[in-house]
Amino acid sequence: MKFIDEARIQIHAGKGGDGSASFRREKYVPRGGPDGGDGGRGGSIIAVADRNINTLVDYRFARIHRAKNGEPGRGADCNGRGASDVMLRMPVGTLIREAESGAIMADLTRHGQQVVLAQGGQGGLGNLHFKSSTNRAPRQFTKGEAGEEKELQLELKVLADIGLLGYPNAGKSTFIRAVSAARPKVADYPFTTLQPHLGVVRVDDARSFVIADIPGLIEGASEGAGLGHQFLRHLTRTRLLLHLVDCAPLDEEIDLVGQARALSNELLKYDETLHAKPRWILLNKMDMLSEEARSEVRTLFEQSLGPQRFFELSALTGEGCRELCFAIMEHLQEMRAQNPEADEPVSDEPVSDEPTSPPSDLGAESVPDRHASDSSESEE
Structure with missing residues (x-):
């Protein structure tokens, strides 16, 4: 397998589903009132550090990554289903930058580390939320928010002492x-x-x-x-x-x-x-x-x-x-x-599955990846 240590990708988080403007209509239930549900959350794009991956070759050819949109809300107080997040597995030691500004978004230095690269849009509100004593038949609802879209530069720096x-x-x-x-x-x-x-x-x-x-x-x-x-x-x-x-x-x-x-x-x-x-x-x-x-x-x-x-x-x-x-x-x-x-030692302790947002100030932490690559390709 060819060693690839740079790649440029585009990521598109999912849009949130629209809220619903619906009213309860049943026989023998006069003035049922609003029952529109909320839209589902759009899928996020999350980077996951994996010590079993050695190169960025997968991202050299798969350049665009999209998460699904959330489902819209429905009547009978039914909320739309949220979309699944897209997990991008990358080698330990990958530095992720915004392509245009060059700002560092994430530095994956330990196995299992997760960072949210693009946040999925929040779902819209159904008309159920706009009911009040003076507005008993609200027809207002909100649309889902758009997901984040970014172009990223991936750069692999191997972790070694x-x-x-x-x-x-x-x-x-x-x-x-x-x-x-x-x-x-x-x-x-x-x-x-x-x-x-x-x-x-x-x-x-x-x-x-x-x-x-x-x-x-x-x-x-x-x-x-x-x-x-x-x-x-x-x-x-x-x-x-x-x-x-x-x-x-x-x-x-x-x-x-x-x-x-x-x-x-x-x-x-x-x-x-x-x-x-x-x-x-x-x-x-x-x-x-x-x-x-x-x-x-x-x-x-x-x-x-x-x-x-x-x-x-x-x-x-x-x-x-x-x-x-x-x-x-x-x-x-x-x-x-x-x-x-x-210098934090490499540990086999499980890392929390809860992804973190991109840090604003990254330290110079360097944790060696104990996975050694013995490639049979052209080497010295």
Whole structure:
């Protein structure tokens, strides 16, 4: 299944049913009076977060979604039937905006979360409501309200604790295969990863974190080089970035430090907030270097990039990966202890079925989706 992380849709909530102007007419019942019922409520459009869905592909082709109208009221005090709501199931991590203004309507960050996107119209009132001591035969009634209509932009941002960065062939997919059960494609040519992948790294029985791998980034991505910036949005919810550096490139004249700085500049051009996230440097493929060369590479990076955390590893052999995973887990636990409200753990507790209205001020809450996608499509 193709990975789709953007879609534009139109939603139309149902109209409320009209009220009825009716009078009771029965034999031997003089002056029966008004008995017109109310119209039924129109159906609403509700977004539901579902961790079993990984892409927005359903909304790429089904662009218009309509709810049914409420039934009109009838005589004999019969109210019209309300229409059923339309539930739009979306991946956890979907950000919903109004297409024209760009205003955020909803941010689906936990499984089972429900948000009303378009409210169905209220049903009209029957003439029964207009009866009074001075108006015993009212012929007034009201029509049902129109349902809301909106055009929405859907944007999927995967939920992960850790994000992988690096040039093509730096070993990101090999690394995620080494530390998790994810199985992205690995090959000896650039841009084998064409879509993001998630992997769950289990440190021990009680502790784990989610890591996201995106297609390789190169210098000039902000101008559209390579795959551009189209997948960087998937790193905006992460808490820590891991920058993998290929320390044994085929071309020995490549400036490794220059590449690291160029990638950092691309992050800055895309989003200052993303650039400001903690970033660790992973010196990969160290198994292909001699002890002397390893020491030179480490010294070169430490002197050029300043005070950052550096790790030597080999994603292919697994050297240094276990120690790195424990260091990541400790870092995440420290961050959660410092700001527990910013990181709510994923829970299997049932979520209330009562949908909420779109929030006016969304926090930067980021709850990882523990559903890892192991696609067999083109991957790195």
